[in-house]
Amino acid sequence: MTDQTPASAPHKRTIDAVNASLKRRRAKERRFRRLGAAAVALGLLFVALLFADIVGKGHTAFQQTYIKLPVVLERAQIDPEGSGSAEVIARANYLGIIRAALRAHFPEVTARRDKRALYQMVSVGAPQLLRDRVLADPALIGTTAEVWLLADDDIDMVVKGQIDRTLPESKRRVKDQTLGWIERLESEGRITKRFNTIFFTNGTSREPELAGIAGALAGSFYTLALTLLLSFPIGVGAAIYLEEFAPKNRWTDLIEVNINNLAAVPSIVFGLLGLAVFIGIFGVPRSTPLVAALVLTLMTLPTIIISSRAALKSVPPSIREAALGVGASSLQTQFHHVLPLALPGMLTGAIIGMAQALGETAPLLMIGMIAFIVDVPAGFTDPATVLPVQIFLWADSPERAFVERTSAAIMVLLAFLILMNLAAVLLRRRFERRW
Amino acid sequence: MTESINPPITDLARGHTVSRYDQELAKLRGIILEMGEHVVEQIQAAVSALVSREENLAFRVLDREPQVDFLALDADEEVFRVIARRQPTAIDLRIVLALSKIAGDVERAGDKAARIARQSIELDALGGGEDLLSPRLRAALSTLDACACCMFERGISGVARFDVRIALDIFEREPALYEASHAVRALLSDAEQEGLSARQTVCVLTSAHALERIGNHAANIAEQVIYVAEGQDVRFRNREILIETLRHRTL
Amino acid sequence: MITTVEEIQRSTSTAMRSGELARVRESRETVGDYSVPDARMRCRDIEVWYGDKRAIHGVNLDLGRNEVLSMIGPSGCGKSTFLRCLNRMNDTIDGCRVSGSIQLDGEEIYDRALDPVPLRARVGMVFQKPNPFPKSIYENVAYGPRIHGLTTSKAELDALVETSLRKAGLWDEVKDRLEAPGTGLSGGQQQRLCIARTIAVSPEVILMDEPCSALDPIATAIIEELIDELRANYSIAIVTHSMQQAARVSQRTAYFHLGDLVEVGETNQIFTNPQHRLTEDYITGRFG
Numbered sequence: 001m002t003d004q005t006p007a008s009a010p011h012k013r014t015i016d017a018v019n020a021s022l023k024r025r026r027a028k029e030r031r032f033r034r035l036g037a038a039a040v041a042l043g044l045l046f047v048a049l050l051f052a053d054i055v056g057k058g059h060t061a062f063q064q065t066y067i068k069l070p071v072v073l074e075r076a077q078i079d080p081e082g083s084g085s086a087e088v089i090a091r092a093n094y095l096g097i098i099r100a101a102l103r104a105h106f107p108e109v110t111a112r113r114d115k116r117a118l119y120q121m122v123s124v125g126a127p128q129l130l131r132d133r134v135l136a137d138p139a140l141i142g143t144t145a146e147v148w149l150l151a152d153d154d155i156d157m158v159v160k161g162q163i164d165r166t167l168p169e170s171k172r173r174v175k176d177q178t179l180g181w182i183e184r185l186e187s188e189g190r191i192t193k194r195f196n197t198i199f200f201t202n203g204t205s206r207e208p209e210l211a212g213i214a215g216a217l218a219g220s221f222y223t224l225a226l227t228l229l230l231s232f233p234i235g236v237g238a239a240i241y242l243e244e245f246a247p248k249n250r251w252t253d254l255i256e257v258n259i260n261n262l263a264a265v266p267s268i269v270f271g272l273l274g275l276a277v278f279i280g281i282f283g284v285p286r287s288t289p290l291v292a293a294l295v296l297t298l299m300t301l302p303t304i305i306i307s308s309r310a311a312l313k314s315v316p317p318s319i320r321e322a323a324l325g326v327g328a329s330s331l332q333t334q335f336h337h338v339l340p341l342a343l344p345g346m347l348t349g350a351i352i353g354m355a356q357a358l359g360e361t362a363p364l365l366m367i368g369m370i371a372f373i374v375d376v377p378a379g380f381t382d383p384a385t386v387l388p389v390q391i392f393l394w395a396d397s398p399e400r401a402f403v404e405r406t407s408a409a410i411m412v413l414l415a416f417l418i419l420m421n422l423a424a425v426l427l428r429r430r431f432e433r434r435w
Numbered sequence: 436m437t438e439s440i441n442p443p444i445t446d447l448a449r450g451h452t453v454s455r456y457d458q459e460l461a462k463l464r465g466i467i468l469e470m471g472e473h474v475v476e477q478i479q480a481a482v483s484a485l486v487s488r489e490e491n492l493a494f495r496v497l498d499r500e501p502q503v504d505f506l507a508l509d510a511d512e513e514v515f516r517v518i519a520r521r522q523p524t525a526i527d528l529r530i531v532l533a534l535s536k537i538a539g540d541v542e543r544a545g546d547k548a549a550r551i552a553r554q555s556i557e558l559d560a561l562g563g564g565e566d567l568l569s570p571r572l573r574a575a576l577s578t579l580d581a582c583a584c585c586m587f588e589r590g591i592s593g594v595a596r597f598d599v600r601i602a603l604d605i606f607e608r609e610p611a612l613y614e615a616s617h618a619v620r621a622l623l624s625d626a627e628q629e630g631l632s633a634r635q636t637v638c639v640l641t642s643a644h645a646l647e648r649i650g651n652h653a654a655n656i657a658e659q660v661i662y663v664a665e666g667q668d669v670r671f672r673n674r675e676i677l678i679e680t681l682r683h684r685t686l
Numbered sequence: 687m688i689t690t691v692e693e694i695q696r697s698t699s700t701a702m703r704s705g706e707l708a709r710v711r712e713s714r715e716t717v718g719d720y721s722v723p724d725a726r727m728r729c730r731d732i733e734v735w736y737g738d739k740r741a742i743h744g745v746n747l748d749l750g751r752n753e754v755l756s757m758i759g760p761s762g763c764g765k766s767t768f769l770r771c772l773n774r775m776n777d778t779i780d781g782c783r784v785s786g787s788i789q790l791d792g793e794e795i796y797d798r799a800l801d802p803v804p805l806r807a808r809v810g811m812v813f814q815k816p817n818p819f820p821k822s823i824y825e826n827v828a829y830g831p832r833i834h835g836l837t838t839s840k841a842e843l844d845a846l847v848e849t850s851l852r853k854a855g856l857w858d859e860v861k862d863r864l865e866a867p868g869t870g871l872s873g874g875q876q877q878r879l880c881i882a883r884t885i886a887v888s889p890e891v892i893l894m895d896e897p898c899s900a901l902d903p904i905a906t907a908i909i910e911e912l913i914d915e916l917r918a919n920y921s922i923a924i925v926t927h928s929m930q931q932a933a934r935v936s937q938r939t940a941y942f943h944l945g946d947l948v949e950v951g952e953t954n955q956i957f958t959n960p961q962h963r964l965t966e967d968y969i970t971g972r973f974g
Contacts, residue, residue, distance in 0.1 A: 112884035248780050322880070324778065326830035326887055327807030336829070337819055451971050522930060524957050524969045666959030 029384040054414075058407025064196040064209060065156040067122065067185060073134065075142040089135055094127035098149060106181065117178055123150040125210040131383040148192070153401035158182055159191060160361045162400055173400070199408065203374045204390060208401030211394070213409050219289055219369075219384030220358060226293030226380060227300060227357050232350050234297070235304030238348070242305070243312040244334055263302035270299045271363025279367060287368030290380045295363050302354035307349020311342040338385045344431035351424040355417050361388040387413050436525035455520050460530065463513040464594065467534055470541045471504040471591030477503070477548035478587065478649060482580040485555040485642055486573050493559075496552035503545035511537040529666060530597075537594055540652040540659075544587060546647040547652075554638040554645075561634055568639070569629050572622050579615035579643060582608060583650040590656035599664050602657035603681040606674060612650040619643040717962045718951035720940075722750035726891060726921040727772060727809075732786040734767050734776065735858040741767045744786070745947040747940060749891065754913060754922045756936035756953070758929055760968065763942040765925045769893050772923060773809035774802040790891070807834055810884035816876035818868035818883070823860050826868040827851060827878055830887040846886060854882035855912050874905025881912065885920070892916065894924040898931060910935050929969050933957045941965045 075082065078092040102118050103109070109118050126149045133147065134140055154174050158161045159182065162330050185191045202212030246252045278284045284291045317337050322364035323333040364370070369389045377384035385393070387409065394406040450457040477496055484492035514535045517523060522533050558567065568576070586605050593601040620643065622629060623636050631639065658670050661681070671676055688968055721728075725748035734742040736873070742764040748773075749755050757765040767776065775797060776782045788795050795805055807830070818826050827847045830836075837843040847864070851857040856878045860871070868879050877897055898906040913922060913935050926932050932939050933953060940950040941964070949962040960966045 035972075086914070214895075318813060319819065320778075320813055321811075321813055322817040322819060323774070323829075324775065325806060325811040325813070326833075326883055327803055327805075328829075328833055329803050332833055336833075341820065453971060456971065524929065524933070525960050525966050527970045529960060 039362065051414075054407045054410050058404055058409075058411050060162070061404040061408035062196050063193040064198065065151040065159045065191060065193055067151050067155070068146055068148050068192070069098075069101045069105055070144050071097060071130070071147045072104070072144045073097065073141050073148075078134065078141050086135055086140060089141070090131060092131070092134075094130045094134075098122055098126055098130060100327060101147075101149075114177065117175065118181070120152055121155050121178065121181065123152050123209045124207055126150045126207075144304060148194070150198075151191070153399060154178075155182060156209055157400050159186075159193065160404075162404070168329040196430055199405070203376050204372065204385070204393070205374060208397075208399050211402070211405060213387065213390060213412060215373060216385050216387045216390035216409070217412075218376050219292075219377075220386040222377060222380055222384065223292040223296060223386055224354055224358055226289060228350065228354055229298040230293060230297040230366055231300045231304055231353065232346075235301050235350070235353075236308050238301075239308030239312060240334055240339070241307045243309050244338070245330065246314070251428035259302050259305055263306060266362075267299055267360055268297050268362040268366065271366030273298065274363060274367045285383075287371045287373070287383045287385070288381050289377065289384050290386075291367050292364055292369055292386065293380075295367060296357040296360060299360065299363065300357050301354065303353040304346075304350050307352070308342070308346040311345025311349065312338060314345060315341045344428050347427050347431075348424045351420050351427070353421045355424075358380055358420070359388055359413065361392055364389050365392075387416075400417060418424050443609050450510060453521075456527075457580055459513070459517050459521065460527065463517060463531070463534055464562050466506055466510045466513060467541065467594055468591060470503055470510065470538065470545070470658075471587075471594065473499070473503050473506070474541055474545040474548060475584065475588055475591065477545055478551075478580075478584055478646075481548045481551035481555065482584075482642075482646070485558070485639075486568065486576055486580075488555070488559070488567065490556060490559045492640065493552040493555040497549055497556075500549045503542060507538055507542040510534070512582075514538075526663065526666075529663045533663045535625060537590075540655045541591075542647045544652040550645045551642045554642045557634060561632070561638070563634050567631070567635070568672070572619070572629055572639070575615065575619045575622055575666055576639075576643065576646075579612070579619055579646045582612045582615050583646045583653070584614065584649070586650045586653035587656075590653035590660075593657060595658040597660050597663045599661060600685050602660040603685060605653055605657040605676065606678050606681070609650070609654055609674065612647060616643060616647040646667050661671075689801050714946045716746065716964075717949040720746045720748060720947065720950045722748045722753070722938075724751060724756045725749060726751050726791065727923075728787075728789040728792075729768075729771075730787045732768065732771060732784065732788065734755070734764070734771060735783040735785075736779070737781045741945055742771075743945045745942075747947055747950060749859075749921050749923055750938070751921055752917055752919075753938060754917050754924060754936040755938045755940065756932035756966070757923065757925045757942060758932050759942035759948075761927075762944075764945040765940075765942040766895055766941070769895055769923060769925050772891065772893055773806050773811055775806075775811060777802055781824075800843055804834075807887045808889050809891045809893060810887065810889035812877070812880050812892065812894045812897045814899050816873055816880055816900065818866065818871070818876050818879050822865045823851075823868045823871070823879060824864040827882050827886045830883060834887055836887065850882040850886040851879075853885055853916070855908065856882055872905070874901050874908060877901060877909060877969045878912065881909075881916075885916070890921065891921045891923065894922065894927055896927060899927060906931070929957075941968060943968070 011346055077097065079088055081088070099119055102122065103115070106118055109115055129150055130147060151159070154163070155178075158165065158174050158179065163172055163174055165172075165179060174182075182191065196272060198210060199212045200215050202210060203215030205211040241253065242252065246255075246377075274291060278291050278294050279286050285296065319337050319341065320333055323337045324330075328336065364386060369385050370393065371385065372393070373383050373385050375382070391409045391413065394402045394409065477499060480492050481496045483489065484496065514531055517531050521527070586608050589601055589605050589608075593605070620640070623631075623640055623643075629636075655670075658668075661667065661669050687712065693713060713942060720939045727749040729745060729747045729749075732742055732745045732747075733740060745764075747755075747768075757769065759765050770776045771784050771788060774783060775910065786796075786892075790805070790808065794800070794941060795809075821829075824847055827850050828843055831843060831846055837846055848857060848861075851860065857873060860866070860879075868876065871879060877900075881892075881897075898909050910931065913924070916922060924932075924935065938950065939953045939956040940962075941948045941956065941962070943964050949956065949960060949965040951961070956965065957969060960969060966972075
């Protein structure tokens with residue numbers, strides 16, 4: 001056919017034109033795909049860098065250095081009357097005992113200044129730990145026990161290699177003398193690293209080796225629980241009203257615009273609002289989970305309302321019609337049919353809102369959550385701090401040992417965020433219905 | 436281009452949205468019209484064979500008769516096809532049903548033409564000469580023929596236009612048809628005066644009867660025309676009242 | 687002799703014009719008798735407005751007892767809107783106003799004092815797309831009776847579910863899997879489930895909005911057979927796009943055109959000899 005077509009009358013067939021442009025189109029498509037893949041790869045790279053940095057810095061915080069010393073627990077010093085009562089045992093001078101043990105192990109140290117340096121090798125929290133140990137096991141009294149004593153953070157840093165031993169003495173925090181003691185203890189096998197339980201059981205502290213995230217975790221837990229309790233019902237209720245019952249007029253339009261705007265308001269503004277309204281006018285105690293939850297509720301409400309409305313919108317109108325058609329009232333239609341179908345979407349929105357609230361710092365600074373609180377809070381009205389604020393505080397601390405703790409706390413926070421997002425995905429998978 | 440002229444909401448002459456449907460209906464009607472054309476020729480040929488005693492003409496009529504039958508089969512097939520494929524409704528349904536019945540009437544009118552031709556051949560076989568029929572009888576037969584043929588031709592044009600006025604015209608001619616038929620019978624009742632044998636009389640009578648039947652078929656076609664146009668089945672109505680009603684309407 | 691299509695078409699139009707005295711051509715008054723003696727529902731001067739747009743202009747139409755009334759017409763002619771007035775389903779649409787009088791057994795349904803919720807139990811509705819609840823088959827049927835408190839015991843409810851499914855011709859197909867999800871059924875079964883759900887609350891009238899438009903011909907035939915059986919106990923109003931379906935299932939047919947009820951009459955008459963030119967155009971397929 002084509003051979004017979006005279007050259008003078010070139011008849012351009014569609015397929016030729018298509019073939020001609022096909023190569024260009026394919027190339028365009030390939031370029032676009034590569035660009036997309038590159039963008040994703042870049043994003044992943046940065047996430048990986050972030051994680052590597054945090055994990056690299058923080059993983060050492062999960063271990064803590066201990067020094068083993070023979071400690072003489074004389075009965076006369078601890079429980080002279082042999083009463084065995086916990087009160088008496090608790091009142092004994094464990095600091096003296098530990099110092100005695102140190103002196104006994106390093107008899108060559110005599111100068112007053114050197115002794116002080118020697119005493120500083122052990123954490124200021126060590127006496128209390130020793131007391132707890134003796135209280136737990138009174139049989140130790142009257143013996144000489146080999147006891148693992150919590151080391152000071154500087155010693156910890158040296159042992160973990162965070163402080164370079166080769167630097168000239170003037171450029172590092174640990175003096176040559178102390179370094180010599182450490183090396184001696186190491187050679188005697190009297191220094192070891194153990195899993196850092198203190199990090200998970202203690203509140204914060206000025207001493208890095210005694211600082212933990214338990215207080216911040218408890219604070220975050222109380223705050224989030226209350227936030228969820230407040231924001232989910234209010235948010236879902238508002239969404240249902242706006243989506244299903246509210247008349248469509250200028251007022252509801254205005255409300256809708258404002259909700260969308262609220263979602264974009266910088267979070268610190270909510271903190272100022274909380275400070276002025278909740279603390280200033282209503283007198284809610286400052287730096288408590290209660291006030292934090294109120295502020296975070298305000299902040300997460302737009303997110304929850306918007307996602308709940310989207311979830312309600314995605315329920316096909318045929319379900320509403322079906323329910324209305326058999327004579328269900330509007331409320332019955334909502335609660336029997338629409339809400340169960342929209343719930344997974346709403347929960348997802350709520351969890352994402354909660355995750356956002358979990359990571360929020362700025363507004364909480366304004367309402368006093370930045371206060372230094374050592375005790376683990378036991379209720380909604382106890383002064384508390386929360387995880388992200390704790391991270392902020394530690395990041396601000398000068399001690400070298402707080403750097404790794406900051407990273408460790410970030411790891412814990414990230415773990416919780418990932419868990420919550422995972423829960424959101426699972427909930428969606430589990431309850432999402434197809435029709 | 437801003438000015439848009441609103442056409443009348445619908446115009447029937449525009450035809451169906453599916454133009455193929457129109458073509459099928461047109462084909463069906465074309466077949467019926469062709470049949471009608473054939474049958475008119477057949478009748479004219481048969482009657483002139485009878486009246487002017489031309490045997491060849493009569494044979495030609497018999498030869499051509501199957502053509503009409505074949506067309507009738509075609510028409511039936513087309514009717515089935517339209518019904519099966521298009522499920523006609525309203526006027527389309529009436530047109531298809533009416534054409535189906537009209538096809539039957541036209542085909543039977545064709546049979547009547549053949550019957551007349553056969554009577555003509557039989558008269559020849561009985562040895563009738565060219566002047567077998569008296570001028571009186573010839574004249575009466577011609578009147579009857581003219582009447583029946585005219586009605587039938589009008590019936591066919593009614594199929595082409597489905598016009599109530601044509602149908603009315605046919606109904607109005609019916610009395611004349613019966614009168615002409617009666618005149619032929621009256622002449623034949625006095626057969627001896629005409630100089631015809633009993634056999635010959637029967638032949639002429641049968642022919643006259645066939646002509647009258649052709650007129651009846653034309654009237655049947657007219658009834659179908661009214662059915663299409665008006666949607667009313669007028670087959671067994673009192674003719675005179677019907678004519679009055681139609682006259683009143685078409686005024 | 688005439689043989690070309692054009693000539694034949696021209697002659698057809700002549701045929702129609704010759705009958706123009708008998709046929710209504712342009713009038714927007716309803717042709718045919720819209721009233722029936724002892725009507726179940728009586729609609730007078732119904733006007734429906736969507737905002738400033740008038741969707742239905744003064745329609746009068748009755749729905750008789752034990753009859754199937756079909757409503758046909760081109761898209762946007764207001765037939766579905768009209769149907770949705772009959773159980774106040776239009777109330778859910780913002781900016782929709784209905785004026786005129788609709789009586790169900792002599793009772794004004796647009797009366798301010800009347801609650802639309804019990805009304806919708808009396809005037810049930812089956813929708814275009816089968817829309818069973820995403821629950822079990824049993825729950826789908828039991829939902830209506832349960833919220834209206836029609837039964838007092840579980841056994842009674844079971845019996846009602848069975849009767850409803852039987853009436854909808856679905857019982858034999860689903861009796862072994864009443865706990866299976868209703869959405870797992872085939873399209874036709876789902877639509878019959880929706881019908882069962884509707885008749886479970888024993889309505890007086892059933893409205894159907896293109897109930898077969900999403901179904902295959904066999905499922906459609908089953909539903910049509912069902913509609914014919916249901917006629918013994920209910921009044922049925924059905925909107926359909928399929929003229930053949932209207933012709934098959936209904937006793938009376940109403941033709942809507944741009945918000946007007948153009949013609950109403952016996953289905954037999956509408957489909958063989960419609961009186962209004964618009965009706966004829968629509969049902970013979972001459973509609974632009």
